[in-house]
Amino acid sequence: MxxxxxxxxxxxxxxxxxxxxxxxxxxxxxxxxxxxxxxxxxxxxxxxxxxxxxxxxxxxxxxxxxxxxxxxxxxxxxxxxxxxxxxxxxxxxxxxxxxxxxxxxxxxxxxxxxxxxxxxxxxxxxxxxxxxxxxxxxxxxxxxxxxxxxxxxxxxxxxxxxxxxxxxxxxxxxxxxxxxxxxxxxxxxxxxxKGGKPAMADEEPPARPAAMLAGASPYAEAGTAAPTGTAATLGGGMPVASVAAGAPAGNLAVKLAAPITPQVAPAASSTERWWFVRAVVLIILLVVGRKIQLNARNQAARPRRRSRPR
Structure with a gap:
């Protein structure tokens, strides 16, 4: 014992x-x-x-x-x-x-x-x-x-x-x-x-057709005559029919009367490609930045002990 x-x-x-x-x-x-x-x-x-x-x-x-x-x-x-x-x-x-x-x-x-x-x-x-x-x-x-x-x-x-x-x-x-x-x-x-979304400051609204900006009548865009009693006018208030009849060749009114084919699909496709490229570049930069930061931390030689600021 x-x-x-x-x-x-x-x-x-x-x-x-x-x-x-x-x-x-x-x-x-x-x-x-x-x-x-x-x-x-x-x-x-x-x-x-x-x-x-x-x-x-x-x-x-x-x-x-x-x-x-x-x-x-x-x-x-x-x-x-x-x-x-x-x-x-x-x-x-x-x-x-x-x-x-x-x-x-x-x-x-x-x-x-x-x-x-x-x-x-x-x-x-x-x-x-x-x-x-x-x-x-x-x-x-x-x-x-x-x-x-x-x-x-x-x-x-x-x-x-x-x-x-x-x-x-x-x-x-x-x-x-x-x-x-x-x-x-x-x-x-x-x-x-926090539910935040990246700002799209560079994105521009799609361009509107010139005829809409000028205030042209839909009947003028389609190349048809306005129905009886319809006052189809341009932005300046002048009837479309009278302008088209008296305008010389090459006049703005003649061009506005021609059909306009919007090119929406190509513009949208180009925008999507552009944002995809930007996303890829951003990911690459984040990965490279992270590696640089970790290497800098591992190689830091200065002492981290210091007094609390008063």
Whole structure:
């Protein structure tokens, strides 16, 4: 029995050394309209935020841990500051707790040596409505409770790219630019979501026949005489018959009296071809622009950590 206890203590000590008590994790996943932040703390760190051992028996049961979840979420929302698109926000209104050790529901009350070896995920989800997530700032104010040795390994995941950002008492904040505000694919999706249609400023209305512009009578266009009692006139108010009879060869009135065959079909076909070419060119430009943007992001060498504008 003593040997088994010694072996369990050795395994626990080895596990604690593999996962330092003062090291925490954070994973951030931004999308155009959602920000997901998953924080991973051990029980020792969580007990520094709020009192979990309510009965004072130097042990933490799963029931005590569940009862403390609301207080932990409140503490984190108050001490991890967030700004989205340069406006103050919360970590998220929705929060989920997940123990990371096997058979968590069957866990016996944990003793103090176990606190550092048991980790828990605390996941916040923030939904951004009516705008695109362009940038967000995180500032940690937890080091007074955790102590100056605490570090947080932040991992930002976006579009298949991973960026690691460490947080500590010396570097407690970070401003992250998502690039969604300049992304042509995101902007195009925003237009479609809002029901917007591309403006057709270059499109011109179809040309009307000259006879209609001049106000000629339909009887004159057809080359037939107006019925008795009909005053078929041109735009100037002069009867068509009298103008056609007295007009010399080549006069405008004679030309207006000739039948006009509209060329609607060729014009429509040409317009459709033109818009098809423009659509193909636009798609090509969007694809090339996206590739250039991704290459520029991957090759950017400047550090992205900078202080929040005051």
């Amino acid at each position: 003593k040997s088994l206890r010694f072996l369990a203590a050795f395994v626990m000590a080895h596990s604690a050394s593999a996962h330092p008590a003062d090291q925490s994790e954070m994973r951030v996943r931004p999308t155009p309209h959602k920000l997901e932040i998953r924080l991973t703390f051990n029980i020792l760190t969580l007990s520094r935020f709020v009192g979990i051992d309510t009965d004072g028996d130097m042990k933490i049961s799963l029931e005590e841990l569940k009862a403390a979840q609301a207080g932990i979420a409140t503490y984190l929302n108050q001490h991890i500051h967030v700004e989205i698109n340069r406006k103050k926000a919360l970590l998220g209104t929705g929060v989920q707790f997940k123990p990371l050790w096997p058979d968590a529901e069957q866990t016996a009350p944990m003793t103090e040596p176990e606190y550092a070896a048991r980790n828990m995920d605390v996941t916040f989800v923030q939904t951004i409505d009516g705008q695109v997530l362009e940038d967000f700032w995180l500032g940690f104010e937890i080091f007074e409770q955790t102590g100056p040795m605490q570090t947080i390994r932040g991992v930002y995941e976006q579009d298949g790219r991973i960026e690691e950002v460490p947080f500590s008492v010396q570097q407690p904040e970070y401003l992250y630019d998502t690039g969604f505000g300049e992304d042509p694919f995101v902007q195009e999706a925003e237009k479609k979501a």
